[in-house]
Amino acid sequence: MLHSWKVLGVGILNKQLILSIEGLCKTYETAGGSICALDNVSFQLEEGELLAVMGTSGSGKSTLLNLIGAMDIPTAGEIKLNGIYEEGMFKEPQATVYRRENIGFIFQSFNLLKDLSLEENIALPLVLKGETDADIDRKVTKMLEITGLNKWRSHRPVELSGGQQQRVAIGRALITSPPIVLADELTGNLDFNTSTDILQTLLEMKKVFNQSIVLVTHDPSVATYADRVLFFHDGKIVDEYTCTRTDEDMDIILQKFRHILERSA
Ligand SMILES: Nc1ncnc2c1ncn2[C@@H]1O[C@H](COP(=O)(O)OP(=O)(O)OP(=O)(O)O)[C@@H](O)[C@H]1O
């Protein structure tokens, strides 16, 4: 059951929280000493929300995604999914089950398996889930249509452009309809036009599957696609902005990003 509440007096606003991040800390112990990558980070993600995360290099953005995806274990804090904190969610085998059921990852470097065809790459999460061949065929065919990749279904990743490879990666991340998608610099390796195309693909798919997305980006124009932007510096959230879908968004996001870049200069 999703957690929901009503705001009385201003009509009924039904907000469904999918993630509550509470007091999240991550300290890495290295030969050179302790590194505090995340320092008491708290925020919430609503169902269907596209949240952009911006910040200086080393400010903890990828660490945050790794923790939300249970790829790493926090030093302190909790991640509640639909209002519930599962004590063992970061330990195996629960972490793998949590990931398979809830998370789709998209990385800057695509991370496709080079020996598999495009359709085999997209099908992989379904195969790992043990779905039937008939279900896999049906879902992959639909995904190839949505991503516009049908023509290349038997090709290997090396035969595709960067933009096409990223569309395969998006297809693979969304094929199981995970409620949460984590994207780390998904357009970081692509030119402006291809980035726009990829973001449109992501938004189109979001309309179909209604995912909640956490999108890490260095690019203010990418962040304007979001509903809300969190700004990170030194492992902390130092600023926030709710997009208004006006020309103002780009200016304000740029201004806020510049401000945190100056703090670290
Ligand atoms: N596995 C690790 N072991 C030790 N230190 C780490 C590890 N992963 C990250 N760190 C450190 O934690 C801090 C945050 O790293 P993180 O990768 O989360 O930053 P980021 O915001 O994603 O940076 P970028 O924009 O460059 O990708 C950095 O100081 C980094 O050196």
Ligand SMILES: [Mg+2]
């Ligand atoms: Mg990173």
